[in-house]
Each structure stands twice: as C-alpha cells, then as structure tokens.
Amino acid sequence: MEKIATREAYGRALAALGEEQPALVVLDADLSKSTKTAIFQRKFPERFFNCGVAEQNMMGVAAGLAASGKIPFCSTFAVFATGRAFDQIRQSIAYPRLNVKIAASHAGITVGEDGASHQALEDLALMRALPGMTVLVPADAVETEKAVRAALEVDGPVYLRLGRAPVPVLHGPDFIFRLGEAVCLREGKDATIIATGIMVSQALEAAQMLADEGLDVRVLDMHTIKPLDVAAVVRAALETGAIVTAEEHSIIGGLGSAVAEALGEECPVPMKRVGIKDVFGESGRPEELLEKYGLTPYHLAEAVKEVLARKQAACR
Known part of the structure; x- marks a missing residue:
C-alpha cells in the first residue's frame, strides 16, 4: 500500500489552492522544508512569509493579515504552535474569531527520534478547548488535501494536525470530505x-x-x-x-x-x-x-x- 506523509499532502494542497484563492498567504517559522510549505513558497514567493523562530509573533502577524482580508495558513511543528504560541492563538486569533488556519505538523510520538520535547501529545486538548476553533486530523494524504480545502472554506480559526511519518493511503481520489461528518x-x-x-x-x-x-x-x-x-x-x-x-x-x-x-x-x-x-x-x-x-x-x-x-x- 502506498504511503505518503500528511505534511507532504498539505504542501501540495496549499500550492494548488494558491492558484484558486489569491487571498491565501502562508506563514512559517523557519521550518518550511519540514512542514512542506516550501512547495507554496517556490510557486508564490510574494505570498510567503518566513517569520523565523518566533512562533508567537507569527500568530500575531497572521491575525493582522486575517483582519486585513487575507486568509493566512500558519505552519510550524505542533509542539511549538500549540505550546509556545497558545496565548497568541487564544487572545489574537480565537477570541476575535479571525480567519486563521494553523497547520501544525510533526504531531504525536511518530516524530520519533526528536523525543519528548518535540512530540506534541496535548495539542488537540488545547485547541479543542478554545471556543470557535475547528479541529481537523486527517488520516491520509487524500483526506489531508480535502481537509485543507475544507479549512479554507471555514470562516474562522481552524487547527489542522499533520504528521511527519508516511502513512498508508486509504481513500481514493473520489473521496468526499464533509467537515464534521465521520x-x-x-x-x-x-x-x-x-x-x-x-x-x-x-x-x-x-x-x-x-x-x-x-x-x-x-x-x-x-x-x-x-x-x-x-x-x-x-x-x-x-x-x-x-x-x-x-x-x-x-x-x-x-x-x-x-x-x-x-x-x-x-x-x-x-x-x-x-x-x-x-x-x-x-x-x-x-x-x-x-x-x-x-x-x-x-x-x-x-x-x-x-x-x-x-x-x-x-x-x-
């Protein structure tokens, strides 16, 4: 069975959606090769912002872009997005219900050798507790691409959990993703x-x-x-x-x-x-x-x- 990491599918989906939605912009915290936002960066360099190793600031920048009519996708490792930048997500994104998408990769223990400091095991609990936050966890590459599109269509904050390791492709190309439906x-x-x-x-x-x-x-x-x-x-x-x-x-x-x-x-x-x-x-x-x-x-x-x-x- 073919295996593809969901982070890889995320990068491809962003690049495809960038052609359809000119308001879509992408932010990363100096991890674009790992989060696969580099795929979008190569295609739309003027709509990509490397915020450096400053995740809290990245969330604030994303909030400002959303308030200005853009649709920002913020990417970094899940442990940094939800741990280091939780206050900024809560106060600057969730509380004003801004249209920011937080796509966090390298979640869970399958981050592997990076160890406990990089293995986000509590991110869903943190994001799920925030009022108005939509929380998505796709199972494979096909579902990830559909989930990214669904996130784009949500008018409000979304947390999208992605993984590092390749996983089996379970769904066919005709799979229909309906947000909120198992x-x-x-x-x-x-x-x-x-x-x-x-x-x-x-x-x-x-x-x-x-x-x-x-x-x-x-x-x-x-x-x-x-x-x-x-x-x-x-x-x-x-x-x-x-x-x-x-x-x-x-x-x-x-x-x-x-x-x-x-x-x-x-x-x-x-x-x-x-x-x-x-x-x-x-x-x-x-x-x-x-x-x-x-x-x-x-x-x-x-x-x-x-x-x-x-x-x-x-x-x-």
Whole structure:
C-alpha cells in the first residue's frame, strides 16, 4: 500500500489552492522544508512569509493579515504552535474569531527520534478547548488535501494536525470530505473503533485481525474532532454496544475524551480509550514507539475484546 506523509499532502494542497484563492498567504517559522510549505513558497514567493523562530509573533502577524482580508495558513511543528504560541492563538486569533488556519505538523510520538520535547501529545486538548476553533486530523494524504480545502472554506480559526511519518493511503481520489461528518470505512455489528489520524489505518488492521477470529467490528474515521459527529458516535453505540477510541495523542482531552463526553450525555456503553496514557514520549523509531505506547493493531484488538467482555457481562 502506498504511503505518503500528511505534511507532504498539505504542501501540495496549499500550492494548488494558491492558484484558486489569491487571498491565501502562508506563514512559517523557519521550518518550511519540514512542514512542506516550501512547495507554496517556490510557486508564490510574494505570498510567503518566513517569520523565523518566533512562533508567537507569527500568530500575531497572521491575525493582522486575517483582519486585513487575507486568509493566512500558519505552519510550524505542533509542539511549538500549540505550546509556545497558545496565548497568541487564544487572545489574537480565537477570541476575535479571525480567519486563521494553523497547520501544525510533526504531531504525536511518530516524530520519533526528536523525543519528548518535540512530540506534541496535548495539542488537540488545547485547541479543542478554545471556543470557535475547528479541529481537523486527517488520516491520509487524500483526506489531508480535502481537509485543507475544507479549512479554507471555514470562516474562522481552524487547527489542522499533520504528521511527519508516511502513512498508508486509504481513500481514493473520489473521496468526499464533509467537515464534521465521520467516515465509516468498515461496517460491523459487534463493536466500533473510532479512530483519528494515523490510527485509522491501525484500526482497519485491527478490525481485520478480529474478523479472522469471527468478530465483526465497525471502523469510523473521525477526521473532525471539533465539531464532533455526535450522531455517528451515538449510532455506533446503539448499533454495536461497545466503543474503542484510537488516537496518537493523550487519552486526556482529545478524541477519547470527546467521544466519552458524547456517550456520557447521550448513550453510555462500555468504552475504552487507546492513546498515550498521561506520560511524555521518548526518543525512538516511530514503529518502536507505537509498540511501546500501545498503539498497534494488536493493542486495539485487545481493547475491543475488553469492551466486548464488559458488554457481554452487562447483558447477563
């Protein structure tokens, strides 16, 4: 299966959209080769601004450009965008509801050897808590290109989470992206895995492993963390009776928390959150870190078996 990093797809999407939307401008914090905004820079040098290693200032510049009628896409690593520049995002972008798109790459533990200081595991929690902020986490290159276009069409702030490592291409060219609507990639009646980002491909592998054992597991690609597709979550709970969430993020404040909140209010069922368990990451190869922190198809399959056991116990 072909693998492409979502950051690569982001760079290509920006360059394509630049031809359609003259108000689109791109800002970067001296990481354009890594975030792939260099693709846009080569094509539209007059609409690209390297703000240097000054992420807080970059957010302020983006706010000013948005207030002047431009549509800025700000890019840097997720740990810098949401950590170092959180105050500027909150006060200068989210509070006045300015039309700024924050595209943060190198999120999660698959940043790999760069280690804990560069592995953003709390960025979704921070961005999701900001009023009016749309939060997107595409699963593959195709979904990323569609998500960038969707972000452009949103009138307000958007956080777009991207990754460093190549991931399998799951969607075909005719895939339709609808903001706020989960995508059912596999039907099932026994349990549901709701996954986001790189964990969607892991969820599909887990579902196939379980199918070989006679279990029928649904897989939802939850590319929009906010606004969450509550209807799809509740429908999965009603129809399958057991939920597992999967994310390359802390289990606190991200997809797992969002789904738990929805189920708690609408349709409580046995549930388990698979993600980083309230710890920092460490340096290592991406595949080693996914194994150590329990983010492999095997771990997801075990989580599904756990919620199924709880579901069956509740029925006795």
